[in-house]
Amino acid sequence: MGYSVGQVAALAGVTVRTLHHYDEIGLLSPGERTRAGYRRYTEPDLDRLQRILFYRELGFSLEEIATILDEPGAGPMTHLRRQHELLRRRIGRLQEMVAAVEKAMEAQTMGISLTPQERFEVFGDFDPDEHAQEAEERWGGTDAFEQSRRRTAAYTKEDWLRIKEEAGEVVRDFAAAFEAGVPADDVQAMDVAERHREHLGRWFYDCSPEMHKGLGDMFVADPRFAANYEQVAEGLAVYVRDALRANAERRS
């Protein structure tokens, strides 16, 4: 019936203090306690611990790990796929470093000295990632942006595909309602708006109705976002904005 802290610690190769810590911060609280207050870890707890250690070894902070693990709708397979992808990336990174070292060794034996830039090439280039940069300019350093950055850091290619698909669905539904002549403040349009808000919450950051409304305004004001909708149907950007506004009002 469950494992004690000591047993789990030995099993997982961590200290008891670490488990206490994870309990303290709510990252991993044992499923049960004995009447004497002893921690009892269950099988699912071990599962979670294994994932924690995995992401930890890849350099994620405990806070990041918490958001990753508590991500809604992520089954075991999601994590395994993500882990696989992260490992592949990390290995790629190390192989770059190997190449850099080999280059340096050659330079050394040839008596050439590298320029400062060459020396640090292999560092610093932690993917500025188009998407992240765009976002930074836009919401620069806000709380939502921070949250988004942290969560998306762990997304794999497959995650992004799913996200794109989900987002595409929302746009299609907006377009369908728009072309069917459904008013933007109709419950049908507002429901799509709400789904959009949930989509953001699920994948990027918690989006309050007010924030969502502001986002809608930006969809119209910023040509880069507007184009996204306008290319589907002329006038769709304004329609979406109005739907988001109506939905925000409904939900407040």
Added chain:
Amino acid sequence: MGYSVGQVAALAGVTVRTLHHYDEIGLLSPGERTRAGYRRYTEPDLDRLQRILFYRELGFSLEEIATILDEPGAGPMTHLRRQHELLRRRIGRLQEMVAAVEKAMEAQTMGISLTPQERFEVFGDFDPDEHAQEAEERWGGTDAFEQSRRRTAAYTKEDWLRIKEEAGEVVRDFAAAFEAGVPADDVQAMDVAERHREHLGRWFYDCSPEMHKGLGDMFVADPRFAANYEQVAEGLAVYVRDALRANAERRS
């Protein structure tokens, strides 16, 4: 003439604060300062910083990095070779993790659940390393042992070969002196003893003359060490001990 903190920070992809910190703890102090007190980093400083970042990314503590970098008689090539080896090891480790994830994925799709041991197999096995374990029993947790453990952690196979060769030379010289009938307290024997002490200091830990004397006593008292010398020549263990003693007295 030199780089400012800001320039170096941008170049290496670290913050200014990090450079200040490295200066504070003496890990990387800029070669010069302007009359106004501004830090000026020279080319060798950049070199050192690059190495620091390298070992840091591989998970070494700054203290460990300091000892690695200030290791006597380690040229650029030594570091490059070491880095190459460390990277290869780390990649191997990650590949093990990939294999573990793939195994888990298979188990998942087959509906099998792994045992707790299986789940944590990939962790915990951070090489108990025969050598280190022996040492731990012997000097359990002493300062010297800690120092030794930290330094040897970064040694590559090639380092170990060099160490063995050096150690072998010392033993051969002891044996030669012993068989030539040179007294253990002769300056010739004491010089070999001193070389042995330096060898320890270079590769493992700072060994005071007193510690060295204690070590000599152990060479005789402990059959496992004694055998090391006795198999070369009968009576050599005692001879070595006496030489270490004589040398310790000479040097204090």
Added chain:
DNA sequence: GTGTGCCCTGACGTTACGAGAGGGTCAACT
């Protein structure tokens, strides 16, 4: 001569634990 940007030195905050202190719990041995 007065911004504007970069630099300085403290000093305090944070994360992820390590290392005890002081004290219960529990199965075993006597």
Added chain:
DNA sequence: AGTTGACCCTCTCGTAACGTCAGGGCACAC
């Protein structure tokens, strides 16, 4: 029944490697 030893608990303090201001110089442009 008592005691011993191996666990467990909570609480507090310490540490490493910085992040994050605060308060104040320096240097060059306009």
